[in-house]
Amino acid sequence: MTTEQTADAVFGLLSNEIRVDVLRAVATAQNEAEQSGGGIAELPFSEIYERVDVDSTSKLSYHLTELTGTFLRKGDEGYSFTHAGERMARFVLAENYDRPAEFGPLETDGTCLFCGESALEATLHDQYFVVRCSACGRPATGYTVTPAQTRAHDGAELLEALKRKQAIEYELVQRNVCPECGGSVTTEVRAASETTLPDEVPISFVTIDECQHCLRIYSGPMTYSVAYHPASVAFHWDRGVDIMQTGMWEFHDHVRDGRWTAERIETDPPEYRVVFRRSAAALTVHLDDTARVTRTERVRSRTLD
Numbered sequence: 001m002t003t004e005q006t007a008d009a010v011f012g013l014l015s016n017e018i019r020v021d022v023l024r025a026v027a028t029a030q031n032e033a034e035q036s037g038g039g040i041a042e043l044p045f046s047e048i049y050e051r052v053d054v055d056s057t058s059k060l061s062y063h064l065t066e067l068t069g070t071f072l073r074k075g076d077e078g079y080s081f082t083h084a085g086e087r088m089a090r091f092v093l094a095e096n097y098d099r100p101a102e103f104g105p106l107e108t109d110g111t112c113l114f115c116g117e118s119a120l121e122a123t124l125h126d127q128y129f130v131v132r133c134s135a136c137g138r139p140a141t142g143y144t145v146t147p148a149q150t151r152a153h154d155g156a157e158l159l160e161a162l163k164r165k166q167a168i169e170y171e172l173v174q175r176n177v178c179p180e181c182g183g184s185v186t187t188e189v190r191a192a193s194e195t196t197l198p199d200e201v202p203i204s205f206v207t208i209d210e211c212q213h214c215l216r217i218y219s220g221p222m223t224y225s226v227a228y229h230p231a232s233v234a235f236h237w238d239r240g241v242d243i244m245q246t247g248m249w250e251f252h253d254h255v256r257d258g259r260w261t262a263e264r265i266e267t268d269p270p271e272y273r274v275v276f277r278r279s280a281a282a283l284t285v286h287l288d289d290t291a292r293v294t295r296t297e298r299v300r301s302r303t304l305d
């Protein structure tokens, strides 16, 4: 894509059924080529013509010319995707322009951060996934769900798939990569007292990660995003807990009972320490002023108390 193109012109190029069919055809043909071990090939004009319902070669030629540069590349052998073409084709094939199916309420593990009751329920309502406490009515967490996800799984299985995706995405964010666009994120650390969280919730610090490119924001208690760091994943795995299969709302009781803590240990520049305690062991994680992990250490938990 050339930089002079505006977003509306780019999307305008796709307001035509034949062009969308061309993107589908290229994706399908490439998939078949890869399946048969041929690798990703350029697709000759004749093959696209066979796969797309279009009246004449001149009409197809016109549409291919329109798509080339933005959604397709033209090489010696034929056509292949640009980055935008591939993203758009996958979006179309997954039908992620559709509405996700609603589900729930579905009981889920974890306790309410506010009232401490084990009464969390997950629902997908109005296209948005929310875990809410049925005892006090307050929300525990929210996240995005794609229509393809709700078609692929339902009920408890969907919840498990969602936890897996959330874990991987927060792990990426902690490593400075935006899961949405691949751009970089900047992180702000805020005292929980400056947020809408009630004072009695021992969160201490909240991290707000914002993508500078697509503006997506990921936020949560500092301990939660650090929980998906490999050192924490390994520490918990060694103790029989699969953190990568645990939803953020299932972390609340660790914070409420003081097993997971975050504190500021230096002020200029700020440095933080997160501690995960489990039985007699603990993992300490040091973070810099941008909440990136600088050092980790396994210790006996009582040396910390």
Ligand SMILES: [Zn+2]
Pocket: 112, 113, 114, 115, 116, 117, 133, 134, 135, 136, 137, 138
């Ligand atoms: Zn509650």
Ligand SMILES: [Zn+2]
Pocket: 178, 179, 180, 181, 182, 183, 211, 212, 213, 214, 215, 216
């Ligand atoms: Zn982004």
